[in-house]
Amino acid sequence: MGFEVAAVRARFPALADGRAWLDGAAGTQVPESVIDAVTDVYRSGLGNQGAAFATSHRLGGLVADARRAVADLVGAPDPAGVVFGPSTTALTYRFAGALAAGWRPGDEVVLTELDHEANVGPWARAAERAGAVVRMAPLDRLSGTLRTETVAGLLNHRTRLVAVTAASNLLGTMPDVPAIAAAAREVGAVTYVDGAHHCPHAVVDLPALGADLYVTSAYKWYGPHLAAVVAREPGLLDGLAVDNLRPVTGTARFELGTNPFPALAGVAAAVDHLAGLVEGPGARRERLARSMAGVVRHERGLAGALLAGLRDVPGLSFLPGWEEPAGRRAPTVSFRLAGWSPAELAGELDRAGVNAWHGTAYALGAAEALGIAGSGGAVRASVNLYNDSSDVSRLVEAVRKCATGRGPG
Numbered sequence: 001m002g003f004e005v006a007a008v009r010a011r012f013p014a015l016a017d018g019r020a021w022l023d024g025a026a027g028t029q030v031p032e033s034v035i036d037a038v039t040d041v042y043r044s045g046l047g048n049q050g051a052a053f054a055t056s057h058r059l060g061g062l063v064a065d066a067r068r069a070v071a072d073l074v075g076a077p078d079p080a081g082v083v084f085g086p087s088t089t090a091l092t093y094r095f096a097g098a099l100a101a102g103w104r105p106g107d108e109v110v111l112t113e114l115d116h117e118a119n120v121g122p123w124a125r126a127a128e129r130a131g132a133v134v135r136m137a138p139l140d141r142l143s144g145t146l147r148t149e150t151v152a153g154l155l156n157h158r159t160r161l162v163a164v165t166a167a168s169n170l171l172g173t174m175p176d177v178p179a180i181a182a183a184a185r186e187v188g189a190v191t192y193v194d195g196a197h198h199c200p201h202a203v204v205d206l207p208a209l210g211a212d213l214y215v216t217s218a219y220k221w222y223g224p225h226l227a228a229v230v231a232r233e234p235g236l237l238d239g240l241a242v243d244n245l246r247p248v249t250g251t252a253r254f255e256l257g258t259n260p261f262p263a264l265a266g267v268a269a270a271v272d273h274l275a276g277l278v279e280g281p282g283a284r285r286e287r288l289a290r291s292m293a294g295v296v297r298h299e300r301g302l303a304g305a306l307l308a309g310l311r312d313v314p315g316l317s318f319l320p321g322w323e324e325p326a327g328r329r330a331p332t333v334s335f336r337l338a339g340w341s342p343a344e345l346a347g348e349l350d351r352a353g354v355n356a357w358h359g360t361a362y363a364l365g366a367a368e369a370l371g372i373a374g375s376g377g378a379v380r381a382s383v384n385l386y387n388d389s390s391d392v393s394r395l396v397e398a399v400r401k402c403a404t405g406r407g408p409g
């Protein structure tokens with residue numbers, strides 16, 4: 001079963017500008033239902049949790065609803081394992097500090113070249129402060145993949161943490177996270193998985209994925225600028241000491257200050273939006289699995305058309321990873337064009353009405369490994385559920401005009 005993309009597009013006010021929004025890996029647009037949910041909180045009155053009056057109870061309910069929504073989205077067994085924060089970067093620094101409190105000199109952490117810097121820098125700095133050793137798993141330069149055996153070969157009884165992405169936001173490739181998590185578990189290491197570019201493009205099943213901690217950003221799946229770390233087993237959080245005020249207990253210990261109630265309402269609305277893309281009965285988790293399966297099929301079709309359209313453009317070269325099977329990559333395509341810097345090409349695409357990212361996308365390890373960090377990175381086009389074939393055609397035609405010496409105008 002699928003969904004009618006024209007009907008879905010009509011729910012997103014930003015798309016009315018007529019542009020091809022192919023920059024979702026940097027942040028997606030939001031549907032009207034999310035906008036309404038956020039503004040309704042402001043209209044209904046604000047306060048704080050813990051008071052006796054009705055507004056306080058309502059706001060506390062928003063927090064609980066948001067935890068349940070994210071747990072359903074990623075298939076987590078218990079909403080008590082959902083921790084909110086302003087961004088994946090902020091939350092990763094928070095958890096790096098908490099986990100590193102138990103590290104000792106000589107302990108080891110395993111990071112990867114494939115990861116966004118947000119899943120590298122916080123751990124590297126925490127390891128440095130603790131006297132722990134950082135071991136970096138290299139990506140395969142030819143295929144753009146992170147091989148399981150490469151990561152597993154770095155693990156030993158001193159390994160305390162494995163931080164790995166579930167999908168590269170630059171190359172699109174998806175490591176075998178279940179296998180990596182299983183290898184980490186064998187040596188007693190915690191697995192922290194960056195799902196920021198994975199969650200919008202997959203039917204996420206946290207127990208099957210095997211990650212101990214999974215971080216995701218709502219603004220990558222049509223919600224507000226808010227992020228969440230989800231623990232596969234909430235008991236893992238109980239054993240972590242974090243700085244907070246004395247009255248704060250439970251999961252809220254990881255969340256500093258007053259909750260952003262309007263944004264949390266938007267998070268729940270975004271999950272409900274995803275759950276309703278494909279019609280059918282069932283609890284929200286069941287509906288999410290059905291809808292996200294439809295999203296995956298739709299996005300893979302568009303990404304395949306995008307790759308096919310760009311393959312024969314003179315002077316165009318893809319970054320490694322584009323030849324991976326559709327099931328092993330996100331619908332993200334990064335490329336360079338001879339004679340054009342990525343910034344120049346992105347500028348021409350802008351003039352053609354196409355939003356596409358350029359640069360390293362903060363995936364510094366991958367960009368450095370591929371030798372493009374110092375030359376502008378690449379142009380990245382990322383397909384999302386609200387994109388259609390006309391978006392793909394417009395980008396392909398604009399790039400083709402640039403390749404043949406004609407500007408899109």
